[in-house]
Amino acid sequence: MPQNSTAPRILIVGGGYAGFYTAWKLEKHLRRGEADVTLVDPLPYMTYQPFLPEVAAGSIEPRHAVVAHRRHLKRTNVVTAKITGIDHANKVATISPSIGEPYEFAYDQIVVTAGAVSRTFPIPGIADNAIGLKTIEEAVAVRDKLLANFDKAASVPAGPERDRLLTVVVVGGGFAGIEAFAELRSLASSLVAKYPQISFEDTHFHLIEAMGRIMPEVSLKTSEWVLKDLARRGANVHLDTQVTGAVDGDVELSTGEVIPTDLIVWTAGVMANPTVVRGGDLPVEERGRIRTRADLRVGTPEEFVEGAWAAGDVAAVPDLTGGGVGGYCVPNAQHAVRQAKRLAKNLVAVLRGEGTKDYFHKNLGAVAGLGLYNGVFQSGNVALKGFVAWVAHRGYHGLAMPSWERKWRVLWGWWNNLWLGRDIVNLETVQQPREVFEQFAARPRPKTDAAPAAGPAKDAAKPAAAKKETAKAAADEPAAKKDAAKPAAKKPAAKKAPAKEAVDAKA
Structure with missing residues (x-):
């Protein structure tokens, strides 16, 4: 305004x-x-960050997890x-x-x-190979990366490269890290059914936490239940472990273990x-x-x-x-x-x-989604786990999303996914939108120097000495014509070549 x-x-x-x-x-x-x-x-929008793990897992449309400033702030001067x-x-x-x-x-x-x-630390390779989960753009990139890696792995024979593509490492065991880790594990588990070339055992998920426990916002008993639930779903949690390097995607741990991966998600603090x-x-x-x-x-x-x-x-x-x-x-x-x-x-x-x-x-407590139909809720001494906690998670955040316009979009998306399943379309190429256009776009040909024009004007520009040479050449022209009129018999080599070509043609 x-x-x-x-x-x-x-x-x-x-x-x-x-x-x-x-x-x-x-x-x-x-x-x-x-x-x-x-x-x-x-940015021209507010990001509802509790939805980022579900955006990364394909459970929420990315645009539905943000709120446009200009649409909902009607009396505020918005400057991008x-x-x-x-x-x-x-x-x-x-x-x-x-x-x-x-x-x-x-x-x-x-x-x-x-x-x-x-918040990151000067660990070799992290700045070049890892990605955070604080923005909607990062959540979309993580989703598309995992989907693209499944596409690539389906056409690669079993071996180190295939294992790297199907390995995900999440650093940080707080609420954000656990939700992202569990949601990505849930997405990968559902993808296996769509890729007959890939089995559940081919996928590898590792969570790295420097402390001796995860999710300090909940009780120790509840966090231990989450650890058991993740282990049951084929996930590996490394406690009391630090990342010491990530050069070229090889995640080095303080325990000496090295985990080759193509997707490193950093959630270790802000x-x-x-x-x-x-x-x-x-x-x-x-x-x-x-x-x-x-x-x-x-x-x-x-x-x-x-x-x-x-x-x-x-x-x-x-x-x-x-x-x-x-x-x-x-x-x-x-x-x-x-x-x-x-x-x-x-x-x-x-x-x-x-x-x-x-x-x-x-x-009021803490609530987290751990993938479809699974969650955890803690308020005081009251703890809920599994499906009931997942319903509480979606109910709380669905109501907490600002404006009824945004609430309806999120709720409608959840309702559609209930019947149609999560959307697994990979749009990784949207990050290079002009690539195909540039590949086939016509470009002007490079300019070349024009050949020098011949004619009277050129001759007129010659110096006097050059004109004398021209006159001398003209005087010698009759002799040259006389030589050209000599019989062809004096040039045997020129006669033999066509004959040889004719023989070769018959052969």
Whole structure:
């Protein structure tokens, strides 16, 4: 929407969970003309990250797992660009669009919700061969890679190359890693029926976890049940094990084992978006997150930074329930959405001269999908496993998806898959969309130098000496013609050649 020069300007940095919900709720709570809201994000949509494992497994259409900013933020000025600098001392941010020069944007209130990115370590080969699972593009690439590898393996004889194609390695045993691992295992198991050349025993799945257990969000007993369930489905979990190398796809483990693979999925932790955090002057705590108070204003319990707010994975928000790791809220969707709702209410209260309230949310539990018709749910001492937990997983996330338009698309897709099965179309070539066109496109022929033209003009340009040589050649011409008129008998070689050719033709 166009900016009102007299209204306070609110800048939201990032359009993920926290950013999208903050803008969405500000539209609900602000009176028309009370403030101008601008949301800046390099992507034009919010990604519902709990659905990424199901997108990778072909259970959800990729477009249904994202929410378009411009469709659902009707009173917010949406800018598709990056924030590359925050000068809060002067309340100015630098916006860098994909086309054009960076420019400054003045604001009165800033909300930093830039989210997190995959946290990696300087392990040889990881940066070149692994892929994360934080974006919809990564989830689609993982799905297409696994499907393409099945196509290739079906035409390759048994051996090391075939084993490499049918081996998947997932690094990280948290919720994201376990869900991705289990969903991909479920997809591979279903694919075996479509490929008579491949048996279940030909597929190999390995999960690498540096700690002595998986899924710290659930009880030890529940995590042990998940381990047994994965083992029953032919998956290998390596606990107390680290990845030491991944050069050329050969995953080297701290145990000395080497696993050749063509698909490495990295889910071993996240970190606050460094581009935004390091590019600004807002206070940062030791883990690289923006230091945030319980009321979601930037600062400490004793003092806050006027006009600055933060929420979601980029912020270190105190967990007043006492259940957070290190005293802070864990980076997940459950906290990000609820923090955004509280932040929007607090920001509107400040604009109206009212007081703020602290964010307080007791974790309702954890729920994870482990492939079709299988899941796990933990809330306090209550644990559900198997089909019932899978229903709870889909029910919770189906309702948590923002907007009824998005809910309906996801639910409709699940309903279709129930009767038609998951879609296993491999669209890996979409990542090089111009390849076929370029292969057969006609191209202009390379230019060649034109032959020199002959004629009077050329002769006229000759120097006098060259003209004399031309005249001499003309005087000698009669003699040359006389020689040419001599009998052909004096040239026997020229006569013999045709005769020889005639003999060869008869033969």
